[in-house]
Structure formats: C-alpha cells, structure tokens
Amino acid sequence: MSNGAATVPRNRTEIIELAGSWARRNVWTLGLLGLLVVVFGITKLLQPNYGAAAIQGLAINILPIALAAVAQAIVVISGGIDLSVGSMMALASVTSAVLMKGQGDLFGVAVVGGVLVLGVVVGAINGGLVVATKVPDIVVTLAMSFVWAGTALLILNTPGGGAAPWLMAIISGPLGTDWLPKAMVVLTVIVAVVWLPLRRSTLGLTLYAVGSNPLAAFRSGVAVGPTKIVAYALTGFFSALGGLALTATGGVGAPVPGSYTLQSVAAIVLGGVSLAGGRGGVLGPIIAVIVLALVRTDLFFAGVDPNWSTAIQGAILIGVVMFGSLVAMRKVRA
Amino acid sequence: MTASVGTSVKRAILARIASLTEGGWRRIIRDQPIIPLLILLAALVAVLELAKPGIVSGNWLATTIRAATPLAILAGCQTMAMLTGGIDLSVGAVASMAAFLMATLATGQGPVVALVVAFAAVAIAGLVNGIGIGVFKVHPLIMTLGMSLVVLGLMSVYQLLMVRSGTLIPDAIQWLGSGISLGFVPNSLIVFAPVAALIVIGLRRSGYGRLLFAVGDNPIAARLAGTRVWQVLVVLYIFSAILAAIAGILIAGNTNTATVSLVEQSVLPSVAAAVIGGTSIMGGRGGYSGTIVGALILTVVTTLLTVLEMPEAVRQVLFGVIIVVVAAAYTRVSGEA
Numbered sequence: 001m002s003n004g005a006a007t008v009p010r011n012r013t014e015i016i017e018l019a020g021s022w023a024r025r026n027v028w029t030l031g032l033l034g035l036l037v038v039v040f041g042i043t044k045l046l047q048p049n050y051g052a053a054a055i056q057g058l059a060i061n062i063l064p065i066a067l068a069a070v071a072q073a074i075v076v077i078s079g080g081i082d083l084s085v086g087s088m089m090a091l092a093s094v095t096s097a098v099l100m101k102g103q104g105d106l107f108g109v110a111v112v113g114g115v116l117v118l119g120v121v122v123g124a125i126n127g128g129l130v131v132a133t134k135v136p137d138i139v140v141t142l143a144m145s146f147v148w149a150g151t152a153l154l155i156l157n158t159p160g161g162g163a164a165p166w167l168m169a170i171i172s173g174p175l176g177t178d179w180l181p182k183a184m185v186v187l188t189v190i191v192a193v194v195w196l197p198l199r200r201s202t203l204g205l206t207l208y209a210v211g212s213n214p215l216a217a218f219r220s221g222v223a224v225g226p227t228k229i230v231a232y233a234l235t236g237f238f239s240a241l242g243g244l245a246l247t248a249t250g251g252v253g254a255p256v257p258g259s260y261t262l263q264s265v266a267a268i269v270l271g272g273v274s275l276a277g278g279r280g281g282v283l284g285p286i287i288a289v290i291v292l293a294l295v296r297t298d299l300f301f302a303g304v305d306p307n308w309s310t311a312i313q314g315a316i317l318i319g320v321v322m323f324g325s326l327v328a329m330r331k332v333r334a
Numbered sequence: 335m336t337a338s339v340g341t342s343v344k345r346a347i348l349a350r351i352a353s354l355t356e357g358g359w360r361r362i363i364r365d366q367p368i369i370p371l372l373i374l375l376a377a378l379v380a381v382l383e384l385a386k387p388g389i390v391s392g393n394w395l396a397t398t399i400r401a402a403t404p405l406a407i408l409a410g411c412q413t414m415a416m417l418t419g420g421i422d423l424s425v426g427a428v429a430s431m432a433a434f435l436m437a438t439l440a441t442g443q444g445p446v447v448a449l450v451v452a453f454a455a456v457a458i459a460g461l462v463n464g465i466g467i468g469v470f471k472v473h474p475l476i477m478t479l480g481m482s483l484v485v486l487g488l489m490s491v492y493q494l495l496m497v498r499s500g501t502l503i504p505d506a507i508q509w510l511g512s513g514i515s516l517g518f519v520p521n522s523l524i525v526f527a528p529v530a531a532l533i534v535i536g537l538r539r540s541g542y543g544r545l546l547f548a549v550g551d552n553p554i555a556a557r558l559a560g561t562r563v564w565q566v567l568v569v570l571y572i573f574s575a576i577l578a579a580i581a582g583i584l585i586a587g588n589t590n591t592a593t594v595s596l597v598e599q600s601v602l603p604s605v606a607a608a609v610i611g612g613t614s615i616m617g618g619r620g621g622y623s624g625t626i627v628g629a630l631i632l633t634v635v636t637t638l639l640t641v642l643e644m645p646e647a648v649r650q651v652l653f654g655v656i657i658v659v660v661a662a663a664y665t666r667v668s669g670e671a
Contacts, residue, residue, distance in 0.1 A: 074640070081475075133662035136615045138475065142605060143657035150650030157645075262479055275473050307494065311487025318480040322470045329471070 006065045028272030029284045036287055046301040052178035054297075059181035060171055062293045064089065064245040066187055068260045069267035069285035070195065071238030076268055078231035079211035079277030080130065083141040085239050086261035087148035088122055090254060092243025097161025097253025108164030116240050122148060123236015127229035145261065152255045161253040168248050187286070189243060195282055198234075207231055212278025246262045266317045267292065292316070357375055367612030367664070371627040378634045386641045392518035398633055400512070400520035400588060404429075406629035407581035408525065408600055409607035410533050411574040413625045416608055417537070418550040418567065419617030420474035422574045424463060425600035427482035429582025430594055431489050432456050436583055437501035437592030445504035459485055460575025461568065468567030489594040501592045511587020522584050529580065533622040546570065550617025568610075606657045607632055612664060619668065 004019045023030060043050050068085050075082045092115050099111045126144050130137045171183040198204045219225050242260065247253055248260040270288035273280030295316070296309045383390045408425050415422040432452040439448035459481060466477040503511075513521035537543035545566050548556040557563050578597075585600075586592045611628035613620025635656070639649045 030482065058353075109592065129658060129662075133658065134665050135658065137660040139529060139605075139609055139615050139661050140658055142602060143654040145660070146602065146650045146654030146657070150647040150652075150654065153647035153650065154645070157647075262483070265476065265479060269476055275476065305491055307487055307490035309487070310490065311484045314480045314483025314487060315484075318466060318472070321472045321476055321480070322466060325471050 015075055024320060026281075029281070029287065032271065032284055032287045032291065035289050036294070037309055039291055039298065041196050043294055043298050045300065046298060050297075050301075052174065055179065056172075056174060056181040056183075058290075058293055058297070059183035059187075059220065060249055062289050063171060063183045063187060063249065064242045064261065065263050065267065065293075066283040066286050066289045067190070067238055067242035067245055068234040068264040069271065069289050070191065070282045071235045071242060072261075072264035073268045073273050073280060073282045073285045074195075074207070074238065075231050075235040076273050076275060077211050077277060077280055078207045078228060079214060080127075080137040080228060080231060081141065081265075081275070082123075082126060082232065082239075083138060083146035083234050083265075084126060084148050085235065085242075085264050086259070087145040087152065088236055088239035089246060089260055090152040090256060091122065091148045091155070092240040094156040094161065094253035094255050096161060096244055096247045098156055099161075100164045100247070101160075101162035102166070103164070103166060105166055108167060111164075112167065112244060115244060118241070119236040119238075119240020120233045121236070122232040123239065123312075124229055126236065127232025130232065131225040131228050144274060149256075156253050156255045159246075159252045163247045163251050167244070168251060171241050171245070171248050191282060191286070194237075199281075203227075204232065210277075263289075263292075266313070269317065270320050368627055371611065371624055371631065375631050375634065378631060378638065382634060382638045382641065385638065389641065393514070396514045396518045396520045396635065398630070400514070400522055401613055401636075402626075402629045402633040403520065403526045403631065404521040404561050404585045404588070404597075405579040405600055405603055405607060406626045407529060407577050407584070408597070408604035409611070409625045409629050410529070410622055411577050412608040413611070413613045413620060413622050414533070414537070414546060414570055415474065415574055416550075416613045416615050417546045417617055418570060419553070419615075419618055420467060420567070420570075421605065421615065422457065422463070422478050422571065422578075423475065423601060423605075424478040424481040424485065425574065425578040425581075425604060426595075426598040427485040427489075428456050428459050428575050429578040429585070429597035429600075430487050430592075431459070431582070432579030433488055433582040433592040433596050434594055435587035436507070437503055437586060438496045439497055440504050441499050441502045445506065448504075449583075452583070453576060456575040456579040457572055459571035463575065464568030464571035467571060468564035486594060493594055500624070503586055503590050503592065507583060507587040507591060509587070511584045512590070522588075525580060525584065529577070530622065530626060537622055542566070542569070547618055552618070562630075570644055593664045603632055603653065606653060610660045614664070616669075 047054075048281070071085050071088075072082060096111055096115045100108050103111070126141055128136075129144065130140045133140065152313075153185045171186055173182055174180055175182045175185050206217065206222045206227045209220065210223055210224050210231075214224050217227075264285075267288045268280070269275065270292070271280065271283075271285030273285060292313060295304075295312070296314060299312065300306060300311045306322060338655055362607050379390060408429065411422045411425045429538065433457070435452040435455055436445075436448045439451055443451075463481050466472040467474050510521050510525060515521055537546065539589075545556070545561055548559070548561060549563055549566050553563055581600075585597055589596075607628035608620070608625050609615065609628070610631060611620070611622075611624030611626070613625060632653070635652065636649060
C-alpha cells in the first residue's frame with residue numbers, strides 16, 4: 001500500500017494498473033458505494049421531495065452510530081472485538097452532560113477534552129485486561145460493558161444534564177451549501193485528522209499486522225500486547241466521541257447504552273471488516289451505516305410498518321455475511 | 335492486577351483450609367471447578383445471612399431456586415454453544431418469542447396448540463442459526479445477533495396484529511413457573527431436574543456430548559476424524575433454541591407477563607453464569623454442573639445486593655467485575671498447570 005503511494009506513476013498504463021489494484025483491494029467498499037447510490041435512488045423514487053433538509057437530518061441521526069462503527073472497526077482490525085462500545089458511549093454521554101450543564105463555553109471545551117481522555121483511559125483498561133488476563137476478548141468486554149454501563153447509571157440515573165450550545169451547533173445545520181450537513185463534515189474531519197495519519201504510520205501498520213497474524217507480527221518485532229492496548233484505547237476514544245455526539249444530538253446525557261454495540265458490529269461486518277482481523281478500513285463501515293439508515297428511511301416511505309425494519313436489518317446482516325463467507329469458500333476451493 | 339491479587343488471596347486461603355499442595359488445588363479448580371464454586375456459593379449465603387439474619391429459610395431457598403432456574407437453563411444454551419467455540423446471543427429473543435407466542439395463542443387456540451406453535455417457531459429459529467453457523471460458517475456471535483434482531487422485529491410486527499387478543503398465561507404454566515410445593519420445593523424443578531440431568535449426563539456420557547467437546551477442542555481434528563461438524567452444530571442450535579423456549583415459558587409463568595423483550599435482560603447474565611461455571615468460550619472445556627452453580631451464585635449475589643439496598647447500577651458493575659476475575663482465575667489456572 002505504502003509502495004503504491006511512494007512510486008510516482010510514469011505513464012497511463014501504470015496509472016490504470018494502480019487504479020485496478022486499488023479497486024481490487026477495495027472491491028467491498030466500492031460495492032457498498034454502488035449499493036449506496038442504488039438505495040439513494042430508491043429513496044428519491046419513493047419520495048421525490050427527499051432533499052437537502054432530509055439529508056441533514058440523516059447525517060445528524062447517523063453520527064453517533066457512525067462513530068461507534070469506526071470505534072468497533074479499529075479494534076476488530078487489530079484482531080479483537082469490543083462489546084462495551086455502547087456502554088462506553090453512555091458513560092461519555094452522561095459525564096459530558098453532567099459536567100457541561102449550565103457552564104460556559106470554555107469550560108465546555110475542557111469537558112470535551114476531558115471526556116476524550118476518559119474514553120482513552122476506559123478503552124485502555126479494556127485492552128489492558130484483555131492482554132493481562134489472557135481471557136477471550138468477547139468475555140472481557142462483555143463483562144466490562146456491565147461495568148461501564150453501571151458506572152454511567154451511577155453518574156446519572158435518568159436522562160438529564162445538558163449540552164453546551166456550541167457543541168449542539170457544531171453538528172446541526174448545513175455548511176455553505178444546503179447539501180453539505182455539518183455533521184457529515186465533523187465526521188469526515190475526525191476520521192481524516194485521527195485515523196488517516198494513523199493508518200499511514202508505523203502504528204497503523206502494526207495494528208493491521210497484529211490483527212492478521214499475531215505470531216508473525218511478534219516474530220517481526222511488533223510488541224503485540226501494547227499494540228492491542230493502543231487499539232482498545234483508540235476504540236475508547238472513538239466511543240467517547242460517539243458519546244459526545246449522543247449528548248450533542250439529544251441535548252441531554254443518556255445513561256442507557258441502547259443498541260449501539262450491536263449496530264456497530266453489524267456495520268463493520270457489512271462494511272467489509274473481517275472479524276478474523278487484519279482486513280478492512282473505516283470507510284466501509286461508515287458507508288454501511290448510511291446504507292442501513294437509508295434502508296430504514298425507504299421502508300418508512302414505502303409505508304412498511306417500522307417494526308419490520310428491525311427484522312429486515314437482521315436479515316440483511318445475516319444475508320450479507322452468508323454471501324461474504326460463500327464467496328470466501330469458493331475462493332478457497334478454486 | 336486485580337486478578338493476580340484475587341488469585342493470590344484465594345490461594346492463601348485455600349492453602350490454609352487444607353494441607354493439599356498448591357498444584358493439587360490447581361488441578362481441582364481446573365478439573366472439578368464445582369468444588370471451589372460450591373465453597374464460594376456457601377460463603378455468599380453466609381454473608382447474606384450475616385447481612386440480614388433470618389433470611390435464609392425454606393421459602394428463601396425455594397424463591398432463589400425459582401429465580402435461578404430459567405437463568406440456569408439459558409446458561410445451558412451458552413454452555414453447550416461455548417463448548418463448540420460458539421455463543422448463542424439469540425436466546426433472549428427466542429425465549430421471549432416462545433413466551434409471547436404461547437401467551438397470545440393461548441387466548442384463542444388453547445394452551446396445547448399455543449405450546450406446539452411456540453416450540454415449532456423456536457425450532458425454526460434454531461435451525462436457521464445452525465445452518466448459518468454450521469453450513470455457511472458465519473461467526474456465531476454475528477449469526478445469533480442477527481437472528482435476535484430478526485426474531486425481535488417479527489415479534490413486534492406480530493404484536494401489532496395480535497393487539498386485540500391480549501395475553502393469557504395458562505394456569506398450568508403459572509403453577510410450573512411460580513408455584514412452590516411443601517414450602518421449599520419450587521415446581522419449576524419438575525421441568526428443570528430432567529433438563530439438567532439430560533444435559534449433565536448427555537455431555538459426559540453420550541456420543542453427541544463428546545462430539546460437542548471434540549468440535550470445540552479442535553474442529554479440524556474433529557472433521558478429519560469423520561465428524562460431520564455442520565450436523566453437530568445444527569442439532570446444537572436447535573436444541574439451544576428449544577431450551578431457551580422452556581426458560582422463556584417458565585419466566586412468563588413466574589411473572590405472569592409475556593412481552594416481546596421479556597427475557598432480553600437475561601442474555602448477558604446467562605453468558606456470565608456459564609463463564610463463572612468454568613466453561614471456556616474458546617471451546618472444549620467446561621460442563622453444565624458448574625454452570626448451574628454459576629447461575630445460583632449470580633442469583634444469590636443479586637439478592638445480597640437487594641438486601642444491602644444497592645442500586646441496580648452497583649449490581650451491574652459487580653457482575654462485570656466478578657466475570658472478569660473468575661474468568662482470569664480459570665485462565666491462569668488452566669494455562670499454567
């Protein structure tokens with residue numbers, strides 16, 4: 001990957017070749033993009049008025065789930081899984097809401113910084129426990145999901161607190177043109193500033209290496225344990241962002257985790273991140289979140305009972321994963 | 335950190351209790367986890383009696399077992415799935431579906447038809463789980479999560495269709511789920527005793543039970559030895575769904591309610607009970623007797639926290655800490671010995 005970026009393509013065929021190999025590597029993401037276009041087209045057919053305002057609402061709605069999906073993607077890429085994402089989001093949400101209520105803007109900025117640090121610490125505790133106890137990650141993070149959800153409930157028993165006005169303003173409304181929702185810009189900036197440099201760095205490479213083959217990574221001199229802890233800390237960081245997004249979209253802190261953990265797992269699987277680790281990125285999961293949200297919108301416009309959408313979401317999840325493993329099995333046989 | 339302190343304290347206590355060598359105790363914890371678990375259970379009951387003298391009685395025993403029974407059955411689903419290296423997170427949705435189908439159909443069609451339909455529906459859900467996991471090699475976590483979404487969604491749609499009929503829990507089911515005979519025997523034992531015996535003996539003695547261990551211990555070796563792994567998994571997940579349905583119907587009988595998310599909150603505790611009972615999520619190690627004690631331990635801890643007037647949040651935190659500490663202790667003991 002870094003080789004492709006480093007060599008300057010000399011002629012046209014080389015550029016086409018590079019584009020071709022990029023497309024082959026990202027075939028799943030490209031497929032998802034195609035699916036997104038199709039689903040968007042269906043939305044437009046069902047509801048010709050579907051436009052800028054609706055897209056702004058959509059962007060705000062998906063922001064917490066998209067951040068949860070990014071959080072889950074990072075830890076799964078490094079070969080783990082974190083079932084406490086939703087609980088960490090709840091913890092970050094209530095902490096920020098309780099501290100921010102009735103305070104000034106400057107203090108609000110400090111709170112946001114503090115909550116992000118809290119997310120890193122909480123995530124690092126998850127990762128530290130996984131590495132130190134050698135207990136399977138599913139068990140540790142499932143147990144920690146109780147712990148963080150309980151802590152969130154101790155901080156705030158019922159939805160309450162408040163959000164700083166600037167935090168709510170930062171994600172609502174459009175930026176420049178009506179078609180560019182601020183929430184989407186925020187998401188893009190966060191991913192571009194945090195994840196892209198990371199992925200290009202040595203640390204990013206070691207995350208993928210540890211996920212794809214821990215033994216080989218260890219023998220190549222990668223410190224596997226610390227890398228895993230860093231991956232969990234990053235997941236905690238993005239979960240904290242997701243929690244802040246919850247506070248910002250709702251205006252209050254929500255102590256109950258909701259179904260964000262499940263949705264994040266569904267999104268990364270649809271987004272082409274291999275549960276075996278070492279494969280995928282964060283773009284696919286984000287697109288998957290948008291597709292799933294649009295499918296729900298479509299079902300609503302088509303007059304389908306909203307309760308069907310849960311069942312359909314589950315069926316899509318199962319269907320896509322089955323399709324993916326069928327493709328993988330055929331490849332192995334061929 | 336906590337784990338190592340916990341084990342060292344445990345080790346010190348154990349060393350004083352008996353003159354057995356440290357290695358001997360390790361072997362016991364690894365091979366017979368039920369002995370230290372029973373000691374822990376007894377200690378918890380002692381603490382409970384200290385916290386509220388007089389609480390431990392025949393009636394207390396009955397209510398504790400009554401509360402632990404559905405949890406133990408759900409944990410049985412997890413135990414068997416975990417032995418093969420899987421997990422069944424659809425037990426909550428499937429159990430709720432069974433209870434809800436039974437309760438809504440019992441009003442018009444009568445209890446027998448209602449039960450038949452309920453069990454047929456869960457068997458289909460289990461079959462689909464098993465085909466996804468066994469044939470299509472979908473990760474059990476994803477497959478069962480997806481299945482729980484599908485089941486929950488379908489039940490919500492069904493709920494709207496059946497909104498007029500209302501729900502009815504048949505008297506016999508209420509008697510089974512909530513009744514107590516002779517002052518200390520919960521009637522749910524009539525269902526639970528044979529189920530528990532079937533699982534405990536089946537896992538140890540039957541060929542199918544050994545296959546579950548074999549598949550979890552080394553799927554490739556099991557396949558090379560001639561095991562049809564996918565058939566083992568399909569049967570497993572159907573059985574798991576049927577067990578979940580039994581648990582759901584018992585809960586409906588005990589609480590005299592049936593909703594589409596009746597059992598959802600018991601999913602994570604069911605995994606916890608199996609982990610505490612000494613079953614490894616990696617497969618190949620564990621058993622059901624430990625799981626039953628694990629379910630009892632969780633129930634007693636819940637009672638203890640209620641007696642101490644701790645908020646629900648503290649219970650959650652403590653559940654999480656217990657799971658991590660116990661799982662770490664098992665891993666340490668089995669990894670080092």
